[in-house]
Amino acid sequence: MESVVTGLLALAGLAVCLLPSLIAFNRRTDKRWLVLAINVIFGATFLGWVVALVLALRKPEVPSVA
Secondary structure, rough: OOOHHHHHHHHHHHHOOOHHHHHHHHOOOOOOOOOHHHHHHOOOOOOHHHHHHHHHHHHHHHHOOO
C-alpha cells in the first residue's frame, strides 16, 4: 500500500514539475519546444520553472497586416 501512495505522490510531483511544458503543448504555443527545453534543463530551479511557465502562458503573437 505504501508503494502505491509513493508512486502516486511521485507522479503528482512530476506533473507539477512539468506543468509549464504540459500547458505549452496543450495550448500548441509556437515556443513549446523552447518551454520544454527550459523546463527540463532549468526546471529544478524555481526561476527556471517560472520562466517556462510565463512563456507557456503568453498570448500568441499576431502578425501585423501591412
